[in-house]
Amino acid sequence: MPPRRPDAHLPPFERVVADHGPTVLRVCRAMLSAADADDAWSETFLAALRAYPDLKPGANIEAWLVTIAHRKAIDVHRVHGRTPVPTETLPERASTTDLPGTGDDELWGEVAALPFTQRAALVYHYLGGMPYAEIGELLGNTAEAARRAASDGRAALRRRYSTETGSVK
Incomplete structure (x- = not known):
């Protein structure tokens, strides 16, 4: 007697698609x-085909397929939520904070010229109010590395800003 296949208790997948395909399509159309x-x-059905051999005996196949369809519909909604909407022109908005484009553009240009880690450490600490331990985690470093990056960034800004403008030493 040949060894029993793990999916021997399951009907052929083609029959599952024929039996439950209309229900899954109705669920998808109701959500999308x-x-x-x-x-x-x-x-x-691609995801179901991959997981089908491991389905437990006696499982409610239709409910299982509807659950997969529900998750796929959520994935589609998430993708659409992340897709930018094109516009002819960007609306102008007045800023109420002292951020780039609202004051000392020269200084913000110098901040933008810093290496990413230095710029991020400065911005997260001084504008975001984050402690160096959290900045280190966010950047994949230690608190000491984040503190050093901020220090190096401040020093670079002092050098650049004072050299170019002659206003800060």
Whole structure:
């Protein structure tokens, strides 16, 4: 007698698609536009095909497929939420803070010219009020490395700003 396959208790996947495909499509269409629903339906069955051999005996296949479809629909919504909306022109907004474009553009230009780690440490600490331990974690460094990056950034700004403008020593 040949060894039993782990998926021997499951009907052929083609029959699962034929039996439950319309239900999954209705779920996708209820949550998404028609074009997105078709894509989510396909993604649902691709994901299900990969996981199908490991499905437990007696599992509710339709509920399992609807759960996958629901998650695929959420993925589509997330993608659409991250997609920028093109516009002809950007709206002008007056700033109420002393940030780039609202005052000392020369200084902000110098800050922008700093290496990323120095700029990030300065901005997170002085504008964001974050302690160096959190900055280090955020940048994948230690608190000491974040403190050093901020110190190096301040020193570079002092050198550049005083050399170019002659106003700070």
